[in-house]
Amino acid sequence: MNQHSRLMALLAAGIAAACSGAYAATVPQGAALAQKQELVRNNGSEPASLDPHKVESDVEFNIISDVFEGLVAVKRDGSIEPRLAEKWDNQNNTVWTFHLRKGITWSDGEPMTAEDIVWSWQRLVDPKTVSPYASYPANMNIENAADIANGKKPPSSLGVKALDDNTVQVTLTQPTAAFLSMLAHPSLVPIDKTAVQRFGDKWARPEHFVGSGAYKVVDWVVNEKVVGERNKRYWDDAHTVINKVTWLPISSETADVNRYKAGEIDITNTIPINQFAQLKKTLPEEVHVSPLLATYYYEFNTSRPPFNDARVRRALNMALDKDIIADKVLAQGQRPAWVLSQPEIGGAKIAPPDYASWPREKRIAEAKKLLEAAGFNAQHPLQFNLLYNTMESHQRIAIAASSMWQKNLGVKVKLQNQEWKTMLDTKHTGNFEVVRYSWNADYDDASTFLNNFRTGDSQNTSRFSNADYDNALANAAKAADAAERGKYYQQAETILTEEAPAIPLYHYVRTHLVKPWVGGFYSNNLGYFYTKDMYILKH
Numbered sequence: 141m142n143q144h145s146r147l148m149a150l151l152a153a154g155i156a157a158a159c160s161g162a163y164a165a166t167v168p169q170g171a172a173l174a175q176k177q178e179l180v181r182n183n184g185s186e187p188a189s190l191d192p193h194k195v196e197s198d199v200e201f202n203i204i205s206d207v208f209e210g211l212v213a214v215k216r217d218g219s220i221e222p223r224l225a226e227k228w229d230n231q232n233n234t235v236w237t238f239h240l241r242k243g244i245t246w247s248d249g250e251p252m253t254a255e256d257i258v259w260s261w262q263r264l265v266d267p268k269t270v271s272p273y274a275s276y277p278a279n280m281n282i283e284n285a286a287d288i289a290n291g292k293k294p295p296s297s298l299g300v301k302a303l304d305d306n307t308v309q310v311t312l313t314q315p316t317a318a319f320l321s322m323l324a325h326p327s328l329v330p331i332d333k334t335a336v337q338r339f340g341d342k343w344a345r346p347e348h349f350v351g352s353g354a355y356k357v358v359d360w361v362v363n364e365k366v367v368g369e370r371n372k373r374y375w376d377d378a379h380t381v382i383n384k385v386t387w388l389p390i391s392s393e394t395a396d397v398n399r400y401k402a403g404e405i406d407i408t409n410t411i412p413i414n415q416f417a418q419l420k421k422t423l424p425e426e427v428h429v430s431p432l433l434a435t436y437y438y439e440f441n442t443s444r445p446p447f448n449d450a451r452v453r454r455a456l457n458m459a460l461d462k463d464i465i466a467d468k469v470l471a472q473g474q475r476p477a478w479v480l481s482q483p484e485i486g487g488a489k490i491a492p493p494d495y496a497s498w499p500r501e502k503r504i505a506e507a508k509k510l511l512e513a514a515g516f517n518a519q520h521p522l523q524f525n526l527l528y529n530t531m532e533s534h535q536r537i538a539i540a541a542s543s544m545w546q547k548n549l550g551v552k553v554k555l556q557n558q559e560w561k562t563m564l565d566t567k568h569t570g571n572f573e574v575v576r577y578s579w580n581a582d583y584d585d586a587s588t589f590l591n592n593f594r595t596g597d598s599q600n601t602s603r604f605s606n607a608d609y610d611n612a613l614a615n616a617a618k619a620a621d622a623a624e625r626g627k628y629y630q631q632a633e634t635i636l637t638e639e640a641p642a643i644p645l646y647h648y649v650r651t652h653l654v655k656p657w658v659g660g661f662y663s664n665n666l667g668y669f670y671t672k673d674m675y676i677l678k679h
Contacts, residue, residue, distance in 0.1 A: 164379030165660050165675045172678040178384040179671055182396050184409035185560040186363050186389040190344040192329050193264050196272035198580055198667055201326040203387050206671045207351040207368055208329035211238055220320045233315035240306045246332050247356040247371045254302035260330040262295035273327035275598040279591050280322050283311045314618055321583035354380045354672035381675035393532050400653050411651040413533050416472050426653050430663040433581035434648035435477055438574050442641050443603040453640035455510035458495055458503045459548040466646045469540045477644035479633050486585035488626030493637035504548045523552040528576035529563040567601045580667050586629040593641055604641035
């Protein structure tokens with residue numbers, strides 16, 4: 141076996157070993173490790189914050205997942221793994237008791253207690269925090285969470301209490317099938333009350349940072365890098381190998397690949413659409429394509445004319461040729477999307493609308509009728525702004541979509557782009573007409589997508605509201621099994637295909653270039669890969 145083949149064999153063995161076990165670096169026997177255990181990964185954008193309660197995307201959660209730890213994690217086989225909580229038990233699936241590991245501490249050495257978890261979750265739902273994930277505990281059916289998020293009850297009434305320093309009890313208003321999976325979300329990691337109270341909004345800056353994960357933030361140069369160093373006080377530090385990780389905010393996919401080829405990056409954020417085929421030929425072992433529970437979509441501001449009219453929204457959905465976008469514009473294995481969640485998720489199957497299978501000409505003819513009924517025609521064409529965050533692939537997709545709308549319906553679209561953080565602000569303040577967005581599943585269940593269109597949800601930036609839709613989701617949460625949940629999710633998706641508060645374009649795959657000396661790389665179906673799972677082989 142030549143050196144390169146041996147390296148690839150070791151890498152494959154490392155991935156296989158890591159896949160079988162828990163989240164930790166599992167180095168295969170006989171593998172030679174590099175003396176310098178440092179990793180550089182491109183994260184795609186500048187994080188808006190590293191406060192887990194102030195953020196909402198993988199840009200931030202990629203880093204947060206490395207520097208904070210939750211009570212549990214979801215293993216690669218879908219089972220639940222103990223992390224800060226060593227074990228748990230429940231009564232009737234409504235009262236859950238979690239027992240923390242003895243002796244766990246924050247990165248500054250101070251003890252971590254059950255009260256820290258209670259305080260953190262109260263802060264998450266507190267309307268004063270203005271967290272994008274304020275509705276998340278309510279979607280888990282934690283007692284009083286919805287009323288707190290809506291300002292009707294105090295945060296102290298949340299159904300989470302510390303029975304003693306090592307025991308947390310969570311009370312639900314009803315059983316929640318995905319409760320443990322939802323518990324693994326980065327918004328639910330405990331944060332240090334002392335640091336927050338002492339330093340306010342600056343507590344997550346490197347000079348004040350206190351975390352609980354395998355790494356701690358030691359440097360942050362805006363628009364240049366965030367640096368994490370190994371946290372020797374991490375409870376599972378014995379299974380960590382990489383000593384330093386650098387996350388880069390490079391939004392240019394071309395620059396990402398160029399710096400990867402120059403040896404400055406070990407893992408790219410993605411692979412540019414226009415270079416994918418060539419890189420697959422020239423660097424086949426370094427191209428990684430992983431399935432991903434994620435949907436790319438265009439969201440309407442349904443509170444603004446003309447997008448307060450479902451006919452206009454549905455017409456724009458029907459007039460897109462999503463096969464061309466998935467197979468020709470992207471061509472990396474993405475699937476055209478006609479549902480906002482996923483065709484198969486959490487044991488349920490979701491069927492697309494009838495019009496998804498119509499011939500293209502029939503769909504376009506129906507779309508024209510809908511637009512004309514809403515008052516738009518050749519003499520009075522529909523015009524609007526389409527906003528996307530700055531990245532080459534988003535621009536290519538926006539150009540393709542706008543040209544399809546122009547050709548098929550005579551619609552005039554003006555393209556606008558903003559940096560990631562600015563676009564998020566624009567989206568949440570409602571200062572948009574149509575905005576590009578995507579949703580990566582927070583857990584393996586359709587509700588992670590569908591809750592975003594529930595009336596009053598903190599992620600519902602489309603302002604969509606439909607009582608039948610809300611009822612379908614409420615019934616799904618009470619359902620006894622995946623088949624029954626799937627029935628209600630189908631009802632909800634059918635309403636979305638008729639009302640079209642957003643246009644699903646495609647279901648994702650995750651693509652990365654990964655250096656052959658990075659062992660233990662594995663991207664799960666939520667799109668996360670953890671530095672603590674990896675190691676650097678001698679090269």
